[in-house]
Amino acid sequence: MHISGNTVFIPGATSGIGLALALALHAKGNEVIVGGRRTDLLARISAEHPGIHTIQIDTTDPSGIRRAAKTVIAEHPALNVLITMAGIMRVEDWTRPEGFLASAEATVTTNLLGPIRLIAAFIEHLQTRPDATIMTVSSGLAFTPLRVTPSYNATKAAIHMLSETLRLQLAGTTVTVSELEPPSVATDLMPGQRDSDFAMPLDEFVTEVIGLIERDPDAREIQVERVKFLRYGEARGDYAETVAAVNSLDPHGR
Template identity: 35%
Template structure:
């Protein structure tokens, strides 16, 4: 699909992977709308972008999702690409804390069910565009479990399978469905789990741009490529 002259909404766009994607797509001649919870961080991010605006809000909260979706449809009717990037993660060992349920509930809400709802709110408008796309950001942990991020991995696995099903369901529409699968990335978000050992967020953004241009719907990045290849090989053997 075209990688310029789009109007693109990026959740979690004030820092990390989201901001790196925003910078690259903005530089490609797209109108970029970034979202985040903190207005000061959004304002700081906007100083690094051209042709960009921000909508503050917490997409894990239903009323905020509805408000943001309404604003997008009213103020940015040309929106044709939705990038669901915002996420939440809690490092812990299951069964070793009193917070397993609380952590799981928040991660499943932010990383999975809230994305389904927000997509549902905007999908009718995306279907009306001659060319549109939906990008869900999952993780290498959508394919392998993690004892240190157990319910984060589970939430990303849920989003992975939902994204695959949504792609099949929308195959006869103008909406292309992409899945971006980064490994550990060096961002503030991943700092508590050793993010300094991860790849730069700019690498994730660059791979996304290439995939959009070539309609490569599954986008494993960095170390995820090896894991993804193993899963593809196993899937092919099962089909045979």
């Protein structure tokens, strides 16, 4: 993905990493469309950030995804970048079914089925563009699990392997696949995460991400330095120590 000259759709970008990335990409000379469920937040974004386009979309609703995709493609036919940002993260207790089942199902629907359905809605159009990108969003916890968020960890691990496999299937087309792998970032994804001593400041994270894209437009995995501790524990040979460290130090980490 080149850092400028794109038309970018980011569903799940009304706050947190999604909104910060949308604003940074717009500042770099991209046309950006922000998607989200809450129309009040979308209206505020439009008012506060002229030039940012918005559309209502619920990524847990298959028909809503299809409707939004048709609108985005019709209104922005140059669309060539899809960033599947929407996600949730919840604490779960898997020692009893009433402590996790509803949360696990919601997490799978949002974090895994959402991106799959989004890609299905846009893949045909993206292949008509001369230079297109699907950017998935996994997590450092796809590689090193946090004990209290099993469904989140699992869905992000699935997103990683989905990204790897899509890259193989789309080889030879005009569509590339890039995987953004955040560490714990100071957002409201989890209660207390915004104020966590372990969370990377949001502006620092997005600045580093933009720099990484700018330096290497063909990067398969976009990794800020802070996430590499989680990403490469197994490769370093200290996976057990990495898991222990994450679970002893960071109750809210991503």
